Amino acid sequence: MKRKKTVNFPSYDVVVIGGGIIGTFILYELSHLPLKILLLEKEEDLAFGVSKANSGIIHAGFHEDPKTLKGHYCAKGNALYSKISKKLQLPFKRVGELLVIKEEREYSALHEFMKKGEQNKVTGLKIIDGIELHRLEPHLSEQLVGALYAPSAGVINPYELIYTLARFARCNGATLLRGEEVIAITKDNSFHIYTSKGRYHSKVVINAAGMNGDTIAAMMGVATPAIEGRKGQEYLLDKKHKGLVKHIIFPLPTPESKGTLIIPTLDGPIMLGPTAENMQAKDREDLSTDQCGYQEIMERVKFMLPAINERAIIAGFSGMRPIPREHHDFIIGNTSVAGFFQAIGMHSPGLTAAPAIAMDVAKMVSNYLSESKLIQKQKRCSKDYQQKEHHCLCHTPKKLREVKKFSELQKLWKSDPEYGEVVCRCEEVSLAEIRAAIRDGATTLDGVKFRTRMGMGRCQGAFCTYRAIEVMASELAVPHHKISKKGKKSTIIVATLGKDHE
Numbered sequence: 001m002k003r004k005k006t007v008n009f010p011s012y013d014v015v016v017i018g019g020g021i022i023g024t025f026i027l028y029e030l031s032h033l034p035l036k037i038l039l040l041e042k043e044e045d046l047a048f049g050v051s052k053a054n055s056g057i058i059h060a061g062f063h064e065d066p067k068t069l070k071g072h073y074c075a076k077g078n079a080l081y082s083k084i085s086k087k088l089q090l091p092f093k094r095v096g097e098l099l100v101i102k103e104e105r106e107y108s109a110l111h112e113f114m115k116k117g118e119q120n121k122v123t124g125l126k127i128i129d130g131i132e133l134h135r136l137e138p139h140l141s142e143q144l145v146g147a148l149y150a151p152s153a154g155v156i157n158p159y160e161l162i163y164t165l166a167r168f169a170r171c172n173g174a175t176l177l178r179g180e181e182v183i184a185i186t187k188d189n190s191f192h193i194y195t196s197k198g199r200y201h202s203k204v205v206i207n208a209a210g211m212n213g214d215t216i217a218a219m220m221g222v223a224t225p226a227i228e229g230r231k232g233q234e235y236l237l238d239k240k241h242k243g244l245v246k247h248i249i250f251p252l253p254t255p256e257s258k259g260t261l262i263i264p265t266l267d268g269p270i271m272l273g274p275t276a277e278n279m280q281a282k283d284r285e286d287l288s289t290d291q292c293g294y295q296e297i298m299e300r301v302k303f304m305l306p307a308i309n310e311r312a313i314i315a316g317f318s319g320m321r322p323i324p325r326e327h328h329d330f331i332i333g334n335t336s337v338a339g340f341f342q343a344i345g346m347h348s349p350g351l352t353a354a355p356a357i358a359m360d361v362a363k364m365v366s367n368y369l370s371e372s373k374l375i376q377k378q379k380r381c382s383k384d385y386q387q388k389e390h391h392c393l394c395h396t397p398k399k400l401r402e403v404k405k406f407s408e409l410q411k412l413w414k415s416d417p418e419y420g421e422v423v424c425r426c427e428e429v430s431l432a433e434i435r436a437a438i439r440d441g442a443t444t445l446d447g448v449k450f451r452t453r454m455g456m457g458r459c460q461g462a463f464c465t466y467r468a469i470e471v472m473a474s475e476l477a478v479p480h481h482k483i484s485k486k487g488k489k490s491t492i493i494v495a496t497l498g499k500d501h502e
């Protein structure tokens with residue numbers, strides 16, 4: 001008699017769905033516990049969802065209603081960024097926020113925000129007059145009469161953060177799989193997760209699927225508000241205009257958003273935006289930019305900073321905020337299904353709140369696993385593998401543009417001669433950094449761009465794209481036409497001629 005073949009599907013303690021800032025931070029937190037953990041991401045790389053297109057601000061926390069989860073987690077997350085950036089050796093600058101007003105009668109609004117901020121435990125808040133405001137920011141319009149100053153606000157590079165967290169989590173033993181869309185989940189004694197490529201078992205599932213948070217919840221029959229999209233267009237100025245403002249400049253907010261901002265980004269260029277456009281369900285993936293959004297931003301920003309030169313705009317992009325319908329707050333925690341946790345509906349300030357949310361979700365999951373006797377209670381190890389073993393698997397490669405002294409440059413060239421070939425001239429990205437990005441897992445041009453800044457400068461990739469494709473094709477051993485912008489349906493080269501490239 002023929003024996004039936006049994007297939008053993010890989011089994012985990014925890015599966016996280018979604019490789020944005022929320023899922024990756026949770027994975028990193030969980031990687032300090034002795035658990036077998038897996039992250040599943042549907043796109044070809046991490047940071048290709050909501051987290052790829054945001055303002056990169058670590059907000060102070062005075063905007064949020066203290067009764068909401070956004071209020072609870074924003075200032076808490078902000079405070080954690082000093083420690084986390086130091087631990088991950090990640091650039092982060094506390095540049096401060098200024099909420100500006102144009103009329104004396106608006107001082108009452110500043111006092112309201114100050115009160116909210118104090119309730120949220122935001123530190124260092126101060127209301128300043130026009131003289132002090134113009135001393136801090138001499139290029140701002142003379143018509144502005146005062147501001148709320150929040151020194152704790154900062155700027156970070158969101159993708160660099162995600163890739164670094166992923167690298168550390170991997171070093172701590174986590175598994176990350178990309179290009180695996182979760183298409184169904186069932187539960188008996190454990191969860192069975194079906195993806196576009198395979199099947200996994202797990203004791204716990206965490207839904208951190210951003211815009212698809214509601215779809216994943218529905219797979220488990222968990223009642224969750226529909227996730228609606230609110231688009232935000234943003235525009236970048238040439239880095240020649242770096243220094244026009246030093247702080248993040250906010251107008252008074254609208255009911256939909258924090259308003260149109262002027263942001264001195266971590267990497268130098270000033271960014272303007274975002275808009276706040278409520279989208280129909282069918283347009284949740286529409287990340288186009290348009291003249292209307294551009295004009296709206298220019299009008300609002302010029303009022304605060306007349307010195308802005310429209311000809312200095314080098315790029316525009318859009319992001320989509322996931323807003324839970326009629327709920328307008330984050331959705332975090334356990335659900336009606338034991339072992340199924342959620343961290344969804346993460347609109348702004350999701351990037352700021354992420355470390356605090358991740359710590360709480362990891363605690364909830366660990367308590368659930370030990371209380372349900374699925375694992376024994378284990379102590380959290382606060383060190384990362386890199387520090388534990390003095391091993392440098394998760395180190396961040398050195399950036400050519402950050403090396404200022406010639407003697408240091410010589411050292412760098414000696415350590416790796418590929419630092420001597422500058423592939424992206426606008427952002428000074430070397431061949432060594434491009435190769436490091438590919439070895440870190442980049443398989444698309446956007447993956448390389450987000451890890452290195454290649455193609456983000458004035459020429460927007462006009463000079464470096466083809467060289468990067470050549471390097472990627474040879475490093476990944478694929479024909480040139482297999483290198484896409486961001487995976488499916490984003491072909492750059494239609495075909496490669498010659499039989500060696502078939």
Ligand SMILES: Cc1cc2nc3c(=O)[nH]c(=O)nc-3n(C[C@H](O)[C@H](O)[C@H](O)COP(=O)(O)OP(=O)(O)OC[C@H]3O[C@@H](n4cnc5c(N)ncnc54)[C@H](O)[C@@H]3O)c2cc1C
Pocket residue numbers: 017018019020021022023040041042043046047048049050051052053054055056057058059180181182183208209210211212216231232233234274318319320321343344345346347348349350351352353
């Ligand atoms: C224009 C704009 C500006 C913003 N500015 C700021 C700011 O300055 N400061 C701040 O704090 N916040 C800001 N935010 C908010 C912040 O960007 C978000 O809160 C955060 O990025 C949400 O992260 P996430 O991990 O929840 O979602 P995502 O980054 O979208 O991650 C979810 C992931 O799940 C994956 N996924 C979905 N379905 C599946 C499936 N079936 N199987 C497997 N994977 C799946 C997706 O591909 C995605 O990668 C801004 C947002 C926008 C749009």
